[in-house]
Amino acid sequence: MDATAQALDSARTPDGSTRAAEIRLEGVSKVFADGTVGVAELDLTFAAGELTVLVGPSGCGKTTTMKMINRLIEPTTGRILIAGEDVTRARPDELRRRIGYVVQSIGLFPHQTVRTNVGTVCRLLGWDRARTRARVDELLSTVGLDPAVHGDRYPAQLSGGQRQRAGVARALAADPPVLLVDEPFSAVDPVVRERLQSEFLRLQQTVRKTIVFVTHDIEEAVRIGDRIAVMSQGGHVEQYATPAELLGRPANAFVADFVGADRGLKRLAVTGIDAADLEQPPVVHVADGLADARAAMERTGARWAVVLDDAGRLHGWLSAERSRGAGTVATTARRMEAWVSQDASLKAAFSTMLQHEAGWVAVLDGDRFLGVLTPESLHAALRRSVEGRVPETAGAAQL
Numbered sequence: 001m002d003a004t005a006q007a008l009d010s011a012r013t014p015d016g017s018t019r020a021a022e023i024r025l026e027g028v029s030k031v032f033a034d035g036t037v038g039v040a041e042l043d044l045t046f047a048a049g050e051l052t053v054l055v056g057p058s059g060c061g062k063t064t065t066m067k068m069i070n071r072l073i074e075p076t077t078g079r080i081l082i083a084g085e086d087v088t089r090a091r092p093d094e095l096r097r098r099i100g101y102v103v104q105s106i107g108l109f110p111h112q113t114v115r116t117n118v119g120t121v122c123r124l125l126g127w128d129r130a131r132t133r134a135r136v137d138e139l140l141s142t143v144g145l146d147p148a149v150h151g152d153r154y155p156a157q158l159s160g161g162q163r164q165r166a167g168v169a170r171a172l173a174a175d176p177p178v179l180l181v182d183e184p185f186s187a188v189d190p191v192v193r194e195r196l197q198s199e200f201l202r203l204q205q206t207v208r209k210t211i212v213f214v215t216h217d218i219e220e221a222v223r224i225g226d227r228i229a230v231m232s233q234g235g236h237v238e239q240y241a242t243p244a245e246l247l248g249r250p251a252n253a254f255v256a257d258f259v260g261a262d263r264g265l266k267r268l269a270v271t272g273i274d275a276a277d278l279e280q281p282p283v284v285h286v287a288d289g290l291a292d293a294r295a296a297m298e299r300t301g302a303r304w305a306v307v308l309d310d311a312g313r314l315h316g317w318l319s320a321e322r323s324r325g326a327g328t329v330a331t332t333a334r335r336m337e338a339w340v341s342q343d344a345s346l347k348a349a350f351s352t353m354l355q356h357e358a359g360w361v362a363v364l365d366g367d368r369f370l371g372v373l374t375p376e377s378l379h380a381a382l383r384r385s386v387e388g389r390v391p392e393t394a395g396a397a398q399l
């Protein structure tokens with residue numbers, strides 16, 4: 001076993017799983033035999049445990065960059081370090097057994113069952129049958145396939161989405177610290193695609209690998225990436241940033257054009273709710289009298305108040321107008337259905353607001369009321385997400 005294989009094997013967590021490893025490209029170029037420059041002088045670092053997306057127009061060098069990491073393509077110049085070890089000095093076969101690889105076009109071996117397919121690398125690494133079988137069944141369940149139902153099937157007996165999941169399970173089987181993923185969802189329809197993306201994200205939350213993910217689809221990139229490298233011809237990185245930064249502050253015209261004119265809308269989906277974004281309307285309690293509620297609203301000039309129950313849970317809302325009538329808060333308050341959890345995106349909050357035709361949406365932490373988002377505070381939240389990088393006066397134009 002060479003130094004790179006050892007480095008990839010060595011970092012074990014207490015539960016025995018492999019730690020994610022940083023990948024560093026230093027001055028990497030690829031000039032093909034016919035003189036085509038696939039990638040020129042590329043410096044890029046993929047942080048350990050992050051999902052980094054390479055995105056860009058066709059032929060810009062995404063796949064070449066990815067395939068140099070597991071040496072399916074040999075770099076012409078430069079160094080590629082994984083966990084500090086130079087992969088160009090490693091034996092390619094040992095290297096590839098330690099790097100998971102998911103690709104849409106290279107499918108599963110058609111004449112092997114799903115279980116045999118998924119266990120391929122485990123067997124190559126010399127694992128015994130029992131360990132391999134246990135690992136394969138665990139992985140099949142993790143990716144949403146039932147070992148008892150799907151394990152003994154052949155790839156042709158699975159749907160496209162199921163085949164893709166089996167491919168992901170195969171890549172993860174030997175618990176590699178690094179996973180390379182090339183356009184895995186391009187052949188499935190948009191609905192299945194979105195579901196597979198969500199599943200893939202959930203899986204990454206559990207396994208926390210260093211993932212390099214290639215796609216030409218910016219929607220997919222912003223949906224799943226922790227960071228995104230937007231590339232142009234020759235593997236040139238035009239911008240390397242988080243989805244929110246990329247959409248909020250494209251570095252140049254190329255990136256702005258690539259992310260699309262609707263980038264403000266796309267940003268809603270990648271921006272979370274921050275406690276600082278929330279407005280605090282007057283709060284009254286369900287046991288209060290209407291006079292108290294009215295007074296609370298008059299003090300701040302508010303047109304409505306949030307009504308909480310004794311435990312601080314959202315009960316509903318009360319308008320200033322209704323508070324002038326007779327009765328109690330309990331009998332006069334209206335139910336409040338426009339609410340989201342604090343871990344929702346701004347897009348989910350806005351969508352909830354529209355769905356209920358409400359002027360605001362309550363934000364909850366479990367049962368606990370945290371505050372409300374209005375169209376104004378939502379706008380401010382979007383601007384805050386790139387604060388420090390967007391001049392105040394440019395904010396409106398960014399949307």
Ligand SMILES: Nc1ncnc2c1ncn2[C@@H]1O[C@H](COP(=O)(O)OP(=O)(O)OP(=O)(O)O)[C@@H](O)[C@H]1O
Nearest residue numbers: 032036037038057058059060061062063064065216
């Ligand atoms: N074996 C090869 N010989 C010559 N040129 C090549 C070879 N492989 C790739 N190229 C060229 O290198 C450039 C980068 O190709 P690459 O496949 O990395 O692009 P990509 O960004 O992944 O594109 P796509 O999104 O279309 O898959 C392209 O101009 C391509 O034509």
